[in-house]
Amino acid sequence: MSDPDHAGDPVPMLSAEGLSVSLGGTRILSDVSLTAECGDFVALVGPNGAGKTTTLRALRATLSPDSGTVRVAGDPIEGLSSKQVSQRVASTPQATTLSFDFTVRQTVEMGRTPHLGRFERADSGDRDTVRAAMERADVARFADRPVTSLSGGERQRVLLARALAQETPVLLLDEPTSNLDINHAVNTLELVADLVREGKTAVAAIHDLNLAARYCDELVLLADGEVRAAGPPRDVLNTDTLGDAFDAETLVTRQPGTEAPLVTPLPDSDPSDRTVHVVGTGRQAAAAVARLVAAGVTVTVGVVPAGDAAAERAAELDCEVVTVPPFAGVDDASRERATELAGAADSAVVAGDVGDANQSVVAAARRLVAVDGEGVPAIESPRTTVATVEALPEAVAAAPTRSGEDRRVRSREQQDR
Numbered sequence: 001m002s003d004p005d006h007a008g009d010p011v012p013m014l015s016a017e018g019l020s021v022s023l024g025g026t027r028i029l030s031d032v033s034l035t036a037e038c039g040d041f042v043a044l045v046g047p048n049g050a051g052k053t054t055t056l057r058a059l060r061a062t063l064s065p066d067s068g069t070v071r072v073a074g075d076p077i078e079g080l081s082s083k084q085v086s087q088r089v090a091s092t093p094q095a096t097t098l099s100f101d102f103t104v105r106q107t108v109e110m111g112r113t114p115h116l117g118r119f120e121r122a123d124s125g126d127r128d129t130v131r132a133a134m135e136r137a138d139v140a141r142f143a144d145r146p147v148t149s150l151s152g153g154e155r156q157r158v159l160l161a162r163a164l165a166q167e168t169p170v171l172l173l174d175e176p177t178s179n180l181d182i183n184h185a186v187n188t189l190e191l192v193a194d195l196v197r198e199g200k201t202a203v204a205a206i207h208d209l210n211l212a213a214r215y216c217d218e219l220v221l222l223a224d225g226e227v228r229a230a231g232p233p234r235d236v237l238n239t240d241t242l243g244d245a246f247d248a249e250t251l252v253t254r255q256p257g258t259e260a261p262l263v264t265p266l267p268d269s270d271p272s273d274r275t276v277h278v279v280g281t282g283r284q285a286a287a288a289v290a291r292l293v294a295a296g297v298t299v300t301v302g303v304v305p306a307g308d309a310a311a312e313r314a315a316e317l318d319c320e321v322v323t324v325p326p327f328a329g330v331d332d333a334s335r336e337r338a339t340e341l342a343g344a345a346d347s348a349v350v351a352g353d354v355g356d357a358n359q360s361v362v363a364a365a366r367r368l369v370a371v372d373g374e375g376v377p378a379i380e381s382p383r384t385t386v387a388t389v390e391a392l393p394e395a396v397a398a399a400p401t402r403s404g405e406d407r408r409v410r411s412r413e414q415q416d417r
């Protein structure tokens with residue numbers, strides 16, 4: 001019966017409302033709800049045993065919940081025949097053990113079964129669909145090989161091709177990238193993102209939080225069978241929710257070149273044994289200096305014009321600061337001293353306006369932490385992370401110390417000899 005309060009609301013392609021599941025007498029899921037519209041890519045994230053696979057099983061009706069409802073295009077899934085479910089929902093399992101000796105093509109052809117009558121044979125349209133699915137999942141070159149002869153990652157892509165051949169509006173993927181190298185992992189998620197842009201709905205259990213953040217519109221963070229947070233990646237991935245769900249210290253910054261969060265698990269590190277050279281001017285650089293000094297970091301600053309907020313704050317806090325007279329330009333001796341300090345520090349923090357004259361100072365740093373704000377894209381590089389002023393101590397503590405790196409280089413050199 002339609003709900004008069006929500007009459008006219010678009011019906012989500014897939015929804016779960018209040019799912020609770022017990023297995024072997026143990027409560028595995030408690031009151032799990034989620035919604036995925038057409039064109040949504042939703043990631044289920046969370047620690048081992050959180051209930052991600054169990055949620056996916058409930059979503060494709062291979063287990064019945066104790067309570068709660070799954071709807072596909074508005075229809076309760078328990079009211080659909082298994083053939084109707086297979087016409088709407090395709091899934092790839094977590095395990096990639098395909099024990100029968102089918103070829104890759106035969107395995108992908110199984111995806112057509114829900115579209116055929118009981119004794120109907122595949123026609124040329126089905127064969128075209130199978131060929132296109134194999135090509136999209138990059139397994140066409142293995143078409144005639146037995147699946148048992150493929151590597152785990154290759155089999156995973158065959159299972160994705162089978163799901164694509166099923167031509168369903170909904171895709172449920174359990175760890176689609178777990179066996180894949182980084183190139184194939186990215187390609188697989190790009191492919192799913194493309195399919196979603198074409199109008200499909202995808203829900204995937206993904207362990208890698210950074211890949212999930214980069215490719216998915218929405219994350220559902222599960223822990224102990226409960227939804228701990230749900231929403232866009234930036235809302236879900238923060239140190240509090242991650243600490244709660246994973247019982248781990250993390251640093252959350254930003255993936256270079258994107259708005260997506262970057263989660264770095266932190267060892268028990270202490271910023272007070274770090275040295276940092278701050279480059280930049282104005283209030284933001286002054287705030288960075290204050291935040292770092294308050295956390296016990298040894299801070300040097302420059303080159304900055306005398307009288308600038310960063311120069312004054314650094315002087316108040318007894319930091320070494322390289323200054324030049326205002327409007328005088330940067331002389332060689334000042335640039336050399338600041339470059340020397342940046343090169344000797346564990347990291348450099350860039351904040352506010354860095355100025356052309358400081359480019360050699362920035363270039364001398366081993367690692368850069370850019371303060372989130374204007375100008376950040378200009379200095380993006382693989383050795384750069386982006387952090388808010390508040391998170392700077394964690395960001396600099398996450399990078400290895402210069403002495404630790406030197407030790408590792410020396411030990412590698414000794415091993416090579």
Ligand SMILES: Nc1ncnc2c1ncn2[C@@H]1O[C@H](COP(=O)(O)OP(=O)(O)OP(=O)(O)O)[C@@H](O)[C@H]1O
Binds near residue numbers: 023046050053055205
């Ligand atoms: N048949 C079962 N009987 C009892 N407990 C089960 C059964 N199946 C799963 N569980 C338990 O349910 C919990 C959730 O399992 P699930 O596989 O859904 O977690 P997950 O989040 O997918 O984990 P992972 O990230 O390790 O794959 C686990 O503690 C698991 O041991």
